[in-house]
Amino acid sequence: MGGQPAMSSGGIDLTNVTITYDRHPAVHHLSGRIEAGSLTAIAGPNGAGKSTLLKAIMGELKPAEGKIIKGFTASDIGYLPQAAEINRRFPISVLDTVMLGAWKRSGAFRAVGRQDMIKAGDALSAVGLEGFERRPVGSLSAGQFQRVLFARLLLQDAPLILLDEPFTAIDARTTRDLIDIVCRWHGEGRTVVAVLHDFDQVRAHFPQTLLIARELIAWGRTEEALSPANLLTARAMAERWDENAAICEPAA
Numbered sequence: 001m002g003g004q005p006a007m008s009s010g011g012i013d014l015t016n017v018t019i020t021y022d023r024h025p026a027v028h029h030l031s032g033r034i035e036a037g038s039l040t041a042i043a044g045p046n047g048a049g050k051s052t053l054l055k056a057i058m059g060e061l062k063p064a065e066g067k068i069i070k071g072f073t074a075s076d077i078g079y080l081p082q083a084a085e086i087n088r089r090f091p092i093s094v095l096d097t098v099m100l101g102a103w104k105r106s107g108a109f110r111a112v113g114r115q116d117m118i119k120a121g122d123a124l125s126a127v128g129l130e131g132f133e134r135r136p137v138g139s140l141s142a143g144q145f146q147r148v149l150f151a152r153l154l155l156q157d158a159p160l161i162l163l164d165e166p167f168t169a170i171d172a173r174t175t176r177d178l179i180d181i182v183c184r185w186h187g188e189g190r191t192v193v194a195v196l197h198d199f200d201q202v203r204a205h206f207p208q209t210l211l212i213a214r215e216l217i218a219w220g221r222t223e224e225a226l227s228p229a230n231l232l233t234a235r236a237m238a239e240r241w242d243e244n245a246a247i248c249e250p251a252a
């Protein structure tokens with residue numbers, strides 16, 4: 001927020017990254033670079049490892065092999081998990097949920113000041129939820145709740161923003177409003193990475209795409225990465241997955 005461009009201090013380098021669950025690889029030998037200030041979609045079939053990769057970039061999962069080097073500290077990262085991973089029954093108000101963005105940015109023990117309250121109100125206005133401050137989050141629709149989470153990200157003001165399926169189960173108007181915010185973040189120089197299912201949304205709004213089917217299929221300009229041939233390869237790979245495959249042994 002605040003209209004100041006959030007210059008990204010660095011990109012994200014992935015080198016031969018393999019991520020496993022109980023030694024079963026969900027992402028295999030992936031290498032590439034997310035440029036600072038880029039707007040990148042992670043796309044691919046169900047079970048392709050998209051959320052797993054995002055969690056590894058965030059630092060929640062550690063690669064079993066390879067390295068992820070980020071030009072960002074943990075407090076530089078704004079992360080929106082998949083809706084299914086969020087417990088909305090927790091008795092917390094809309095305002096307090098948004099205020100968590102201020103604490104994420106500058107530490108849980110910092111006193112919340114009047115400036116933060118004003119910024120939280122501004123963030124709620126920016127997502128069209130003025131007047132919702134005292135509502136418990138459990139009383140909101142899915143779209144309104146997603147707007148609250150975007151307001152929290154606005155308050156957090158992070159230079160790296162990671163979004164996992166931000167527009168799933170959200171109506172067209174809310175999706176449009178939230179895409180506008182994503183485009184604004186990109187315009188401000190932030191680095192934005194989003195896991196998305198909808199190829200039309202990716203083509204319309206995301207200049208860069210990383211297409212994954214557990215292995216990297218393509219990474220680059222969206223229209224090239226999402227070529228019919230690459231999509232066919234991704235689909236064919238998804239049909240061949242062995243859920244019980246073991247991790248490859250590291251190269252000698």
Ligand SMILES: Nc1ncnc2c1ncn2[C@@H]1O[C@H](COP(=O)(O)OP(=O)(O)OP(=O)(O)O)[C@@H](O)[C@H]1O
Binds near residue numbers: 026046051
């Ligand atoms: N916590 C976990 N424990 C064990 N296996 C997991 C876990 N999370 C994901 N997986 C497995 O890892 C693989 C990749 O899952 P992931 O959720 O990253 O895929 P995705 O591309 O995000 O899928 P979707 O589009 O369906 O959300 C899948 O086979 C999934 O079952």
